[in-house]
Amino acid sequence: MSSTSDLTSHGTSDFKPQPNALGKGFAHLDFDGHDLPPSPAPSTPTSGRKYALATELVYTESNDQYNASSVPIYQSATFKGGPGQEYDYSRSGNPTRTHLERHLAKIMSANRALVVASGMACLDVITRLLRPGDEVITGDDLYGGTNRLLKYLSTNNGIVVHHVDTTNPETVKKALGKKTAMVLLETPTNPLIKVVDIPAISAHTHAANPDAVVVVDNTMLSPYLQNPLDLGADIVYESGTKYLSGHHDLMAGVMAINNVALGEKLYFTINASGCALSPFDSWLLLRGIKTLAVRMEKQQTNAMVIAQFLESKGFKVRYPGLKSHPQYELHWAQARGAGAVLSFETGSIQTSERIVEAARLFAISVSFGCVNSLISMPCRMSHASIDAATRKERALPEDIIRLCVGIEDVNDLVDDLSQALVRAGAVRITPDGIEALGVGRTLDDGKAPEPLEGDGTMTEDSALDEPQEGRPS
Numbered sequence: 001m002s003s004t005s006d007l008t009s010h011g012t013s014d015f016k017p018q019p020n021a022l023g024k025g026f027a028h029l030d031f032d033g034h035d036l037p038p039s040p041a042p043s044t045p046t047s048g049r050k051y052a053l054a055t056e057l058v059y060t061e062s063n064d065q066y067n068a069s070s071v072p073i074y075q076s077a078t079f080k081g082g083p084g085q086e087y088d089y090s091r092s093g094n095p096t097r098t099h100l101e102r103h104l105a106k107i108m109s110a111n112r113a114l115v116v117a118s119g120m121a122c123l124d125v126i127t128r129l130l131r132p133g134d135e136v137i138t139g140d141d142l143y144g145g146t147n148r149l150l151k152y153l154s155t156n157n158g159i160v161v162h163h164v165d166t167t168n169p170e171t172v173k174k175a176l177g178k179k180t181a182m183v184l185l186e187t188p189t190n191p192l193i194k195v196v197d198i199p200a201i202s203a204h205t206h207a208a209n210p211d212a213v214v215v216v217d218n219t220m221l222s223p224y225l226q227n228p229l230d231l232g233a234d235i236v237y238e239s240g241t242k243y244l245s246g247h248h249d250l251m252a253g254v255m256a257i258n259n260v261a262l263g264e265k266l267y268f269t270i271n272a273s274g275c276a277l278s279p280f281d282s283w284l285l286l287r288g289i290k291t292l293a294v295r296m297e298k299q300q301t302n303a304m305v306i307a308q309f310l311e312s313k314g315f316k317v318r319y320p321g322l323k324s325h326p327q328y329e330l331h332w333a334q335a336r337g338a339g340a341v342l343s344f345e346t347g348s349i350q351t352s353e354r355i356v357e358a359a360r361l362f363a364i365s366v367s368f369g370c371v372n373s374l375i376s377m378p379c380r381m382s383h384a385s386i387d388a389a390t391r392k393e394r395a396l397p398e399d400i401i402r403l404c405v406g407i408e409d410v411n412d413l414v415d416d417l418s419q420a421l422v423r424a425g426a427v428r429i430t431p432d433g434i435e436a437l438g439v440g441r442t443l444d445d446g447k448a449p450e451p452l453e454g455d456g457t458m459t460e461d462s463a464l465d466e467p468q469e470g471r472p473s
């Protein structure tokens with residue numbers, strides 16, 4: 001295993017930052033966390049007080065020469081000086097990005113964090129750890145883009161991918177073998193909101209093959225609600241496009257690790273391929289992260305009200321905040337909250353389409369994690385890249401509606417959904433309010449849903465959602 005002093009690309013081992021004004025008075029304390037080797041070295045302060053997560057999120061450390069409250073954007077591709085200086089070229093390292101990475105390492109409970117251009121760029125970097133013949137075990141309810149990249153790797157790079165029901169650790173255990181190089185998990189899954197036991201699967205994986213890495217996509221919950229590294233995972237990654245940034249105004253991907261050698265391998269690929277996050281986007285993401293706690297608290301409180309509302313009207317709702325969730329106990333054993341994504345079924349594709357179209361406050365959009373509430377039909381949008389036959393095989397209901405709840409006034413959200421349900425003919429009006437007509441029973445046809453052969457007609461996201469099978473992205 002190498003140490004920070006092994007890093008030669010930027011010759012940084014003897015870096016000694018100038019203390020800021022506070023640091024001068026208390027030189028023995030690392031108040032601003034900058035008795036640290038600079039990027040690309042590991043970034044967690046080894047001394048200093050650890051605050052509660054909500055405090056850590058807003059408390060960014062800086063040794064800025066003017067004590068700027070907001071970390072400056074170093075919008076510079078190059079840095080003058082020559083060998084031995086901290087930064088030379090922004091593909092390899094940039095001070096704004098370093099700040100973000102150090103900040104994220106703390107809040108992700110990691111030794112090191114790395115930031116790249118998107119969530120998918122994270123998975124691209126991580127899967128470059130694989131060699132032809134390596135086996136990957138993963139779930140059967142994956143984000144469509146993840147599914148697409150894994151399919152590409154199995155088709156073109158000799159990687160063997162096993163999709164299994166990761167909600168059952170014993171099923172994963174049976175699939176593990178000496179060739180297993182990676183176990184890739186999402187929890188809760190999306191849109192079926194299935195929960196995966198991270199500690200049990202991590203233990204089985206490391207027992208079967210100590211060299212195999214457990215990778216967790218933590219996008220659905222964010223580090224505010226779940227820390228997979230503390231639960232036994234080796235690598236955690238997230239789409240920073242979602243809760244971390246919170247406003248759907250940037251694309252970013254974040255990964256975190258505790259193993260120094262693994263961190264260096266990932267950094268090598270980022271530097272070699274040039275997918276690191278730009279200085280401006282690093283700054284935007286830093287800004288978004290400061291409000292993660294307040295946004296997430298409000299969003300999941302609203303989500304709970306909406307989940308209870310839909311359930312009370314007779315819809316089949318999937319949300320880990322509801323006691324009716326079959327893995328309620330497991331979810332709360334590893335997470336600090338239920339998040340703000342839920343899904344429900346109506347029993348009819350047409351009815352679901354009408355609900356989605358009738359909602360006003362809930363915007364029709366792919367993605368989630370934004371302060372605004374969003375509504376979508378995953379089979380036509382975020383998961384349209386999974387072909388209809390595979391969706392059927394994986395029991396993904398074609399009528400499923402996903403709600404990503406924002407920070408609006410919750411009464412407005414409930415009103416908006418109520419009027420959409422009424423206008424879509426999904427409910428009957430009773431003296432006490434409204435009542436679901438029931439799965440398989442709707443005002444229009446009452447038929448069970450047929451799989452969509454769809455070309456994703458509702459798709460407005462060019463990224464995911466473009467890639468139907470065989471069509472180039």
Ligand SMILES: Cc1ncc(COP(=O)(O)O)c(C=O)c1O
Nearest residue numbers: 118119120143219239241252367
């Ligand atoms: C669970 C999950 N993981 C990864 C990604 C990919 O992230 P990005 O769109 O930032 O590449 C997404 C995007 O929707 C996602 O939902």
